[in-house]
Amino acid sequence: MALDDYNDPWMCKVFPTSLTGATLECFRNRPHKSISDYETLCIMFLAQYCGNKKQKKSIASLFTIRQKKGETLQDFLSRFNMEASEIVDCHPDTAIETFKLAMIQGTKFHTSLVKYSPSDMQTLNARAQIYIRLEENVAHRAQHATLVTVENKPRERGSNSKSQKTQHTPTPITQEPEKRQRTEERFTPLRTTLARLFQENKLRFAAPQLMKQPLKQRDKSKHCTCHRDYGHTSNDCRSLR
Known part of the structure; x- marks a missing residue:
């Protein structure tokens, strides 16, 4: 259109091809032969849409x-x-x-x-x-300091509760057999007896600690080859385990 700006009929013919939606409907609703030249077309559209003009800011x-x-x-x-x-x-x-x-x-x-x-x-x-x-x-x-504070709060609470539980909750005597049973359950199950295992690998075992139970209280019918003493059998020896 810029190349043919002096061709008035051509400008009037080409202009409607750029319209869509409501503007196209507005053009179609114009009375027949109401637009005689391009200037009239411009005046009609400016009057119709002058309210949409963006005002310059001061x-x-x-x-x-x-x-x-x-x-x-x-x-x-x-x-x-x-x-x-x-x-x-x-x-x-x-x-x-x-x-x-x-x-x-x-x-x-x-x-x-x-x-x-x-x-x-x-x-x-x-x-x-x-x-x-x-x-x-x-x-x-500030954001980093907030994250560090939030991360440290649960740890402090957890450590305090753990220390309080340790200080104020005495371990009852009745729990000793349960602890011993749990300790025994943690040992790896063997395919042979401890007594036989000790006899076959006695040179690999370190010398065990002496028995703490007094000699008078020991069962002399039970002998431990590892301790070379009476009190329990080799299969029940905690040092071998």
């Missing part, structure tokens, strides 16, 4: 922007730059002053802008990147 729109509580400097800077880019002939000094007013007062970056005002928005954005990195670093450390 510098006043920047004064309505405010940094929200909890909003990061990165998000606020992006939002402010997006709004400023839609303003035609936005003076740098005005943009910088409105940025100062929009910021949360008392922050490190706001104090820096008050002390050393930048000459243009490019300098302001470059300086803002430094404070954005500092802000992200502080947030990362």
Whole structure:
């Protein structure tokens, strides 16, 4: 159409091919032979859709922007730059002053802008990147500290409960046979007797500890070849096991 902008009938014929949906229906509902030239077509469409025209923003729109509580400097800077880019002939000094007013007062970056005002928005954005990195670093450390605290809490509770259980819960005497039975169950089952195993491999066994039971209380009918003493049989010897 740009190549044939002086061909009025051709412009009127080609224009409807770019329409879809409601705009196409609007064109079809026009009375027959109501469009005599391309200028009339343009006037008709402008009158129909002038309400959809995007209004140009003025510098006043920047004064309505405010940094929200909890909003990061990165998000606020992006939002402010997006709004400023839609303003035609936005003076740098005005943009910088409105940025100062929009910021949360008392922050490190706001104090820096008050002390050393930048000459243009490019300098302001470059300086803002430094404070954005500092802000992200502080947030990362705070998140890491929170994770470490959460991970350590269950361990501390577990260790405290275990120590309290050890200190305040005495082991009853009746549990001794159960402990001994559990200990015996942990031994690997053998395919032969301990007595025969000791006789075949006696040189490999270390010398056992002496029996603690007094000699008067021992059963002299039972002899242990490993201890070379009376009191229990070789098959019942705990040292062999």
